Amino acid sequence: MQIIISNSSKEPIYEQITNQIKSSILTGELQEGSPIPSMRKLAKDLQISVITTKRAYEELEKAGFIYSIVGKGSFVAEQNLDLIKEKKLKVIEEQLSAVITNSREIGLSLDELQQIMRILYEE
Amino acid sequence: MDNVVELNNVTKQFKDFSVTDLNLQVKRGFVHGFIGANGAGKSTTIKMMMNLLKPDAGDVKVFGLDYKSHEKEIKERIGFVYDGNVFFEGMNLKDIKRIVAPAYKHWDDDVFKKYIDQFELPLNKSIKRFSKGMQMKASLAIALSHHAELIIMDEPTAGLDPIFRRELLELLQEIMIDGNRTIFFSTHITTDLDRIADYIAFINKGQLIFNKTIHEVSESYAIVKGRKELLDRDTEKAFVNIHQSSVGFEALTDDLAGAENTFGDSAVIERATLEDIMYYMKGGMQHV
Amino acid sequence: MFNLIRRDVILQKRLLMLFIPCLLFLIIMDANPAFIFLFASIYIPFNTYAYDEKTETNILLNSLPYTRNEIIASRYLGALVYMVLAVAITSLILLLFNRSFTIIDIALSIGLFLLFVAIALPLFYIFKPGYISPILMFSFIFLAIIGPRIVSFAADHLTVVTNFLINLSNPILYTGSALAALTVYGASWGFTTFVYKYKAL
Structure with a gap:
């Protein structure tokens, strides 16, 4: 598991951590049941305070991404990946329909829209 | 314990x-x-x-x-x-x-x-x-x-x-x-x-x-910078200490959410470092 | 507690190496045996006090798991322990050099030693650091030079007192002075403990 944090980002550090661990789980880089470093170890490796990693882990736990066993550490929770994907897909559909509405308003064709999409996607 | x-x-x-x-x-x-x-x-x-x-x-x-x-x-x-x-x-x-x-x-x-x-x-x-x-x-x-x-x-x-x-x-x-x-x-x-x-x-x-x-500190303290016209008896209450100069004011607040409410986009609101807090506090608290 | 007393030896390893040469020097200089005993007894405790006068030392000792009472007790008990050792070593060396000395010499030096410690130790805890060591150094030399003379002067001139002392039987005289010295020593101990208890470090 790799985590890169930025001290100059506006996003709080604990959020950077939760987001990166979440995406590692969603992409399958972290398998369910596999251990993640203890919050004290992670704090040391990232050179940040324990209370920050503690907060990140608490939020991940609340959101159901990880679980902790006292004395053993934290592990990736069983994820219903299909459900999460389905939810994300729904959000994407909503966002895309807004894009299509906007495109129609200024007369953008489907081809042109796809072209813009391709450029952005490959960026 | x-x-x-x-x-x-x-x-x-x-x-x-x-x-x-x-x-x-x-x-x-x-x-x-x-x-x-x-x-x-x-x-x-x-x-x-x-x-x-x-x-x-x-x-x-x-x-x-x-x-x-x-x-x-x-x-x-x-x-x-x-x-x-x-x-x-x-x-x-x-x-x-x-x-x-x-x-x-x-x-x-x-x-x-x-x-x-x-x-x-x-x-x-x-x-x-x-x-x-x-x-x-x-x-x-x-x-x-x-x-x-x-x-x-x-x-x-x-x-x-x-x-x-x-x-x-x-x-x-x-x-x-x-x-x-x-x-x-x-x-x-x-x-x-x-x-x-x-x-x-x-x-x-x-x-x-x-x-x-440290989270409570960064979620309550902030530096607010803006034009002097923004300051009046009401808005000043949000600040621990205010430094004014000919080009505007810079002030420390201990109520970040309140300051965001009061000033919105009319002032620049930045994260206060510990050094900022020490520096502004040195002048003493203006309110409690 | 024993550690606190033992600490003195570690603390002044190098000074201890000068201990024997100093004694030899005094012997060769044909100094008064009582003075040699006194010098030997004071050597270790006095050097420790000079160390302990420093604020840092007190901060260190008080940050370690010792109580203030123990720190003071170690000073007073340590002085006695080192005195006994010093008297033993000095006697041995004097015997080796075939120099005569009497029990009176030892008793006199022990009495003076107890008195000196009883007066000097509290000063270290009352006054600001830096002044006491030199003052004590001078008063010690002064006491050592003048002390015996005063005693002999008193013996010659204050006949009332000397007659009174002479008339006392030896056992009473010795127990009396031993008790007096120990009382002063104990009182000094109690006083220093009290002063140190409330000292700001």
């Missing part, structure tokens, strides 16, 4: 200076930074925690025990690092160890040796001829070699070069992997704390201004 150190309504009066009505809790398992300008009362507070000074009023509890009846038990579990060398000057580390080690029931020679190797400290060289950084490392090696639960450090980074300070902070984090350890350390170099502190206590002119997690 959650609090390793508890100061309750502690007051200490000197001729020209006093620490008044101090209430401070230090939580187990965290790094607690103690900031304040020179002469704000940091050393006095630490001395009261170590029973080097007795408060005129109020009480000091360490590990839930008081010094009156448990002095030895308490100090057995504390490791200390002070600003400046308190060890006998002309002696070498080997002799200092021979004096200090028998004082502790739980002195661990293997741990001591490990740190001596790690810090590359010479055992036979007089400590007087150590550099400032080496003296600090020597104090630290001694402080860490008796399985102390609480490490109290008074200005450990003062006078150290940046590289060494980084190394020290890294080492402190390594120590903190053991969740039973607590570090309380005073400093006026606040960037040390930005990295590793979990809690920050801020003392100014003998009074504790706050004792919060």
Whole structure:
């Protein structure tokens, strides 16, 4: 598991951590049941305070991404990946329909829209 | 027991200076930074925690025990690092160890040796001829070699070069992997704390201004910059202290959400560093 | 507690190496045996006090798991321990050099030693550091030079007192002075403990 944090980002550090661990789980880089470093170890490796990693882990736990066993550490929770994907897909559909509405308003064709999409996607 | 150190309504009066009505809790398992300008009362507070000074009023509890009846038990579990060398000057580390080690029931020679190797400290060289950084490392090696639960450090980074300070902070984090350890350390170099502190206590002119997690600090304090027209009797209430100049104002607020509400996009609102907070507080609180 | 007393030896390893040469020097200089005993007894404790006068030392000792009472007790008990050792070593050396000395010499030096410590020790804890060592150094030399003369002067001139003392039987005289010296020593101990208890470090 790799985590890169930025001290100059506006996003709080604990959020950077939760987001990166979440995406590692969603992409399958972290398998369910596999251990993640203890919050004290992670704090040391990232050179940040324990209370920050503690907060990140608490939020991940609340959101159901990880679980902790006292004395053993934290592990990736069983994820219903299909459900999460389905939810994300729904959000994407909503966002895309807004894009299509906007495109129609200024007369953008489907081809042109796809072209813009391709450029952005490959960026 | 959650609090390793508890100061309750502690007051200490000197001729020209006093620490008044101090209430401070230090939580187990965290790094607690103690900031304040020179002469704000940091050393006095630490001395009261170590029973080097007795408060005129109020009480000091360490590990839930008081010094009156448990002095030895308490100090057995504390490791200390002070600003400046308190060890006998002309002696070498080997002799200092021979004096200090028998004082502790739980002195661990293997741990001591490990740190001596790690810090590359010479055992036979007089400590007087150590550099400032080496003296600090020597104090630290001694402080860490008796399985102390609480490490109290008074200005450990003062006078150290940046590289060494980084190394020290890294080492402190390594120590903190053991969740039973607590570090309380005073400093006026606040960037040390930005990295590793979990809690920050801020003392100014003998009074504790706050004792919060770093998240609470960054979620309540902020710097607001804007045009002077924005200031009036109502909006000024949001600020701890305001600096005005011909080109606008800069002010510190301790109510970030409130300031965002009041000013919205009409002013620039930035994260306040610990240094900002100390600097603005130096002028004294305008409201409470 | 024993550690605190033992600490003195570690603390002044190097000074201890000068101990024997100093004694030899005094012997060769044909100094008064009582003075040699006194010098030997004071050597270690006095050097430690000079160390302990420093604020840093007090901060160190008080940060270690010792109580303030123990720190003071170690000073007073340590002085006695080192006195006994010093008297033993000195006697041995004097015997080796075939120099005569009497029990009176030892008793006199022990009495003076107890008195000196009883007066000097509290000063270290009352006054600011830096002044006491030189003052004591001078008063010690002064006492050592003048002390015996005063005694002999008194013996010659204050006949009332000497007659009174002479008329006392030896056992009473010795027990009396021993008790007096120990009382002063004990009182000094109690006083220093009290002063140190409330000292700000």
